[in-house]
Amino acid sequence: xxxxxxxxxxxxxxxxxxxxxxxxxxxxxxxxxxxxxxxxxxxxxxxxxxxxxxxxxxxxxxxxxxxxxxxxxxxxxxxxxxxxxxxxxxxxxxxxxxxxxxxxxxxxxxxxxxxxxxxxxxxxxxxxxxxxxxxxxxxxxxxxxxxxxxxxxxxxxxxxxxxxxxxxxxxxxxx
Numbered sequence: 001x002x003x004x005x006x007x008x009x010x011x012x013x014x015x016x017x018x019x020x021x022x023x024x025x026x027x028x029x030x031x032x033x034x035x036x037x038x039x040x041x042x043x044x045x046x047x048x049x050x051x052x053x054x055x056x057x058x059x060x061x062x063x064x065x066x067x068x069x070x071x072x073x074x075x076x077x078x079x080x081x082x083x084x085x086x087x088x089x090x091x092x093x094x095x096x097x098x099x100x101x102x103x104x105x106x107x108x109x110x111x112x113x114x115x116x117x118x119x120x121x122x123x124x125x126x127x128x129x130x131x132x133x134x135x136x137x138x139x140x141x142x143x144x145x146x147x148x149x150x151x152x153x154x155x156x157x158x159x160x161x162x163x164x165x166x167x168x169x170x171x172x173x174x175x
Contacts, residue, residue, distance in 0.1 A: 005141045008124050012159045013105040019062035021111035025148030044152035051156050052077040054165045059095045061088050088118035126155050
């Protein structure tokens with residue numbers, strides 16, 4: 001008998017996220033300098049920062065490779081940044097190896113076909129509400145939020161709440 005999503009959350013010890021379409025709404029702005037600009041949701045950022053502070057490794061696994069991505073996620077305390085990544089399953093294996101984890105302990109959120117194989121490997125595959133239909137079919141959980149609009153906070157908050165690590169007085173930390 002398969003376990004439901006809420007039961008599977010108890011096994012999660014780490015998070016991994018795609019960027020475009022998950023941490024952003026997928027819109028890219030072309031700057032005259034040639035750099036691709038993205039918008040980011042501050043609540044998603046807060047949730048990732050909080051997860052790291054609570055001892056959860058958090059990885060970014062994305063085909064995007066701009067310096068602004070590296071700066072944004074490094075500023076949130078993320079050290080596992082797989083930018084310009086063409087082989088997402090190998091990145092997940094490396095991430096797990098670096099932290100003494102198995103893929104079964106990782107929640108991965110992706111939104112489109114480049115995430116398909118890595119999502120099949122992860123212990124808990126999740127996606128934003130506006131993900132590709134094939135990604136939705138393999139996801140154990142589809143957030144009520146679109147990419148770039150709180151879907152990352154949604155899944156992180158659920159895991160941290162389950163473990164008593166979210167809320168105004170969780171571990172004495174103020175929100």
